[in-house]
Amino acid sequence: xxxxxxxxxxxxxxxxxxxxxxxxxxxxxxxxxxxxxxxxxxxxxxxxxxxxxxxxxxxxxxxxxxxxxxxxxxxxxxxxxxxxxxxxxxxxxxxxxxxxxxxxxxxxxxxxxxxxxxxxxxxxxxxxxxxxxxxxxxxxxxxxxxxxxxxxxxxxxxxxxxxxxxxxxxxxxxxxxxxxxxxxxxxxxxxxxxxxxxxxxxxxxxxxxxxxxxxxxxxxxxxxxxxxxxxxxxxxxxxxxxxxxxxxxxxxxxxxxxxxxxxxxxxxxxxxxx
Numbered sequence: 708x709x710x711x712x713x714x715x716x717x718x719x720x721x722x723x724x725x726x727x728x729x730x731x732x733x734x735x736x737x738x739x740x741x742x743x744x745x746x747x748x749x750x751x752x753x754x755x756x757x758x759x760x761x762x763x764x765x766x767x768x769x770x771x772x773x774x775x776x777x778x779x780x781x782x783x784x785x786x787x788x789x790x791x792x793x794x795x796x797x798x799x800x801x802x803x804x805x806x807x808x809x810x811x812x813x814x815x816x817x818x819x820x821x822x823x824x825x826x827x828x829x830x831x832x833x834x835x836x837x838x839x840x841x842x843x844x845x846x847x848x849x850x851x852x853x854x855x856x857x858x859x860x861x862x863x864x865x866x867x868x869x870x871x872x873x874x875x876x877x878x879x880x881x882x883x884x885x886x887x888x889x890x891x892x893x894x895x896x897x898x899x900x901x902x903x904x905x906x907x908x909x910x911x912x913x914x915x916x917x918x919x920x921x922x923x924x925x926x927x928x929x930x931x932x933x934x935x936x937x938x939x940x941x942x943x944x945x946x947x948x949x950x951x952x953x954x955x956x957x958x959x960x961x962x963x964x965x966x967x968x969x970x971x972x973x974x975x976x977x978x979x980x981x
Contacts, residue, residue, distance in 0.1 A: 731771060732770060732771050732772050732773075733769075733770030733771070733772060734770065734772045734774070734775055735763050735766050735767045735770065735772050735775040735779070737775060737778055740759070740763050740778075740779070743759060744756060744759060744760070744782065745945065745946075747759060748945060748949070749944070749945025749946075749948070749949075749977075749978070750978070751978070753786070753789065753790055756786050757786060757790075760779055760782055760783050760786060761783075763775075763779055764776065764779045764780070764783070767779055773806055773809060773810055774810065776806060777803055777806045777807070777810070777812075777817065777821070780799045780800075780802050780803040780806065781799075781803055781820065781821055781824050783795070783796075783799040784796050784799050784800050784803065784824045784825055784828050785824055785827070785828070787799065787828070788827065788828040788831050788832075791831075793828075793832045796828040796832070797825075797828070800821075800824070800825040800828060803821050803824075803825065804821065804825070807821060814848055815848070816848065816849070816852060816854075816855055816859070818844075818845075818848060819844070819845040819848035819849050819852075819855075819859075819863075820845070820859065822841040822842070822844045822845040822848075823841070823842065823845045823859075823862065823863055823866060825841055826838040826839075826840075826841030826842045826845065826866065826870070827866050829841060830866065830869055830870045830873065833873075835870050835873045835874050836874075838866075838870045839867070839870045839871070839874065842863065842866060842867045842870060845863055846863060846867065849863060857890045857891070857893065857894050857897070858891070858894065858896065858897065858900065860890055861886075861887045861888075861890035861891045861897060861900055861901075861904075862887070862900065864883045864884070864886045864887035864890070865883070865884060865887040865900065865903065865904050865907065867880075867883045868880040868881070868882075868883035868884040868887065868904070868907060868911070869907060871883060872907070872910075872911045872914065875914075877911055877914065877915040878915075880907075880911050881908060881911055881912070881915075884904045884905075884907055884908045884911070885908075887900070887901070887904045888901050888904045888905065888908075891904065895940055896940070896941070897940075898935045898936075898938050898940040898941050899935070899936065899941050899946075899947065899950045901932075901935055902931075902932040902933075902935035902936045902950070902954065903932075903950070903953075903954065905928040905929070905931045905932035905935070906928065906929070906932050906954060906957045908928050909924075909925040909928040909929055909932075909957070909961070910957070912924055912925055912928075913925060925961065926961070929957075929958065929961055929963060929966075932954070933958070933963070933966050936950070936951060936954060936970065937969075943973075943977060944977065945977060945978075947973075947977065948973065948974040948975075948977035948978055949974070951970040951971070951973050951974040952970070952971070952974040954970060955967045955970040955971050955974070958970065
């Protein structure tokens with residue numbers, strides 16, 4: 708079982724675009740859609756997620772809201788990746804790429820975010836060359852655009868690291884994780900993502916050097932990740948619970964059984980809230 712973690716395992720993409728002002732368009736309520744989506748995700752209600760997104764996809768299409776449709780198809784890529792439905796993830800990915808072309812957004816931040824979402828799905832399905840190609844497109848856009856948010860850029864670097872690791876390009880993977888951590892450590896909301904990157908670095912080092920040769924460094928990364936997960940920088944919400952749940956098995960794998968139990972407990976306490 709892979710112990711690597713990617714940012715989209717626990718955080719869905721942000722809304723890509725503002726609502727269309729064209730009088731021929733009936734925009735869908737993106738903010739309300741995302742708020743309801745977060746509710747389903749906090750309960751791990753994946754059938755509810757699918758019903759919710761498919762309903763609003765049809766509303767966007769009927770209302771000729773191409774921008775809203777692009778946002779929802781991006782969410783569907785992530786959903787079908789989570790439930791391991793390769794065909795549907797790629798179907799919505801292909802449709803999202805077509806929408807970028809219709810809207811002339813291939814080289815925009817929204818285009819970069821779409822490439823990341825589809826690349827993350829490709830990586831999860833083992834299509835690593837395809838994933839890296841998509842991530843490189845996003846990297847070209849993000850690094851040449853002044854107003855890209857740090858969280859988007861850090862997430863890209865982490866996902867590129869995962870793919871490079873799967874391609875056995877370990878040094879390049881470690882470099883990408885380091886870049887992700889440098890960005891995430893600099894912003895208040897970046898603690899959870901930085902923790903994920905530290906865990907991925909630990910796993911890459913094990914693959915590159917073996918546990919015996921890399922043990923001290925691996926444990927150092929685990930300690931840093933655990934401190935970040937327990938810090939007060941992140942709110943104790945459904946997102947936090949999902950991160951703890953996804954990270955816990957990595958600590959268990961390396962023998963950090965108390966950390967594993969603590970993270971599972973924190974996640975369940977949040978999930979069980981009324």
